[in-house]
Amino acid sequence: MFFPIFSVSAFLLSFELHFSASACPALCKCYTEEVIHCNNLGLTALPEDITASATYLNQAGNLLCILSFFQLFPPCPFNSDSLAKPQYPGTFVALTDLRNLNLSANSRLTYLHAYTFQGLSNLISLDVSHCNIFEIHPLVFSHLVSLEILDLTSNKMRYIPHALSKVPNITRLSLEKNNIEVIGKNSLMFQTSLHTLNLRKNRIWVIQGEAFIHLNELHNLNLGHNNISDLPNQLIEGLIHLKTMYLEANRITAIRCPFSSLINLKKLYLNNNRIVYISRNAFSSLKELEFLHLSRNHLASIPHPLFLRLPKLRHIFLSYNSWNCDCDMGWLAQWNASYRGVLEGLHCSLAASRATKATGFSPNSSQCTLRPDETKDACEETPTNTAQRQRFPAASLVLTCTLVLFCF
Incomplete structure (x- = not known):
């Protein structure tokens, strides 16, 4: 009786191709189903086909942007060839297993809405550094009950945001290079x-x-x-x-x-x-x-x-x-x-x-x-x-x- 022999490498290659085609969003790189890199792709929104079991999502260096209801700011340039549809608050609501989210270096990102991170109750690390954020809604972090690491480096904030009151468990906070x-x-x-x-x-x-x-x-x-x-x-x-x-x-x-x-x-x-x-x-x-x-x-x-x-x-x-x-x-x-x-x-x-x-x-x-050792010394306040x-x-x-x- 003849039994076909398949090499382990061929099997793994076949599995990787199947996984890449079925689970990984277009243009992104997925090392596992839970670890997804969609960085530096010119994306204007989160890809729609990200698996709900994702624990790590890297969308740094893209073109996320904001728009106010009252058109106080010019809209982001529309491109018919955009890689994704517009992103609204609550985009991450299905990613309940996400632990690490990297949104850094999105130069068009200037505001964080109250419901931006709705659903991310298990998120531990959030990176929104090197954007142009000047305003953060006071309730934006209220959904991030597990957050421990927050990086807001290199933005345009003029004060320490009140939104921090909603994340008392943070252990590492960076507000470097703001105003x-x-x-x-x-x-x-x-x-x-x-x-x-x-x-x-x-x-x-x-x-x-x-x-x-x-x-x-x-x-x-x-x-x-x-x-x-x-x-x-x-x-x-x-x-x-x-x-x-x-x-x-x-x-x-x-x-x-x-x-x-x-x-x-x-x-x-x-x-x-x-x-x-x-x-x-x-x-x-x-x-x-x-x-x-x-x-x-x-x-x-x-x-x-x-x-x-x-x-x-x-x-x-x-x-x-x-x-x-x-x-x-x-x-x-x-x-x-x-x-x-x-x-x-x-x-x-x-x-x-x-x-x-x-x-x-x-x-x-x-x-x-x-x-002599003069221990008495003035420690008065400055004028x-x-x-x-x-x-x-x-x-x-x-x-x-x-x-x-x-x-x-």
Whole structure:
């Protein structure tokens, strides 16, 4: 008796061709029935034949767009050869198993309607970065009860959206590269599960008091590359689990005692600011600090005993400051002699005199007597405490019109 022999490779090829023809939307790539890539195809809407069992959908780099009922915005150009029909709110309603949705780099996407994501109750990760979104309906995330990761990087939002109040389980939130100017007292009050918050490269210049007090689980906070000029004491109160804080490239001129509650902080970035003054008690509560970046400021001296109270400090960067190598800086020589970490950028002659236990520090190698440990230091507020003095109404309370996620 003769039995036909089929190779495993031929069988798999046959299965792949059958799967591709029957389950994968036209022009898309499907690695499995649940993982679908329809990115960079010029699509103006979601393909109609996406299987309901899909768990991953990538529609980045397409031409999704919006249209208001009142025609306040010009419609998207109509093309008779479009790959799909117009997309209306609720398009994703059948994709109840979807876990990951990527809508990034849709440059025509400017608005998210209240029902845009209706049906996506199991969605965990949503990427709508690098679009041109300027407005988000307050209820747009109300259907996303399982959402944990939200990326809104590189859009045109002017404030932290109120819609975040509907997704209290988010652990990672990025609002980098928007046009946000103010962090209000209640802007983040519902984000109690946040581990990572990225507000880098906005226009933030006002942070109202207690803005971060509800973020008890936050580990990483990025406020770099903004317009922050003032860090009032207790501004960052409540962030007891914070590990890393980025404040580089702002307009900060003085550091008094804003970090007193950051008892678990390990990395602090203050480089590329305009800092001319640091209180000797500025970092006294940071017993877990390992990394401190103070390069590219306007510092002339380091007050004694700024680093002595930081037992775990292992990396200090001080480059590109205008150091005045006089006796006020002499204490660093004795401290550096026993320091076991990395100290970079302090271009002074650090040499301790064993005979007198004094510090020869000045360019003339004159002997300097160490000053007593002055633990008392002013941590008063700055005269212009913008973060607590200013009170701005939330801009997001004003919605000019009702829009629909819609494209041709």
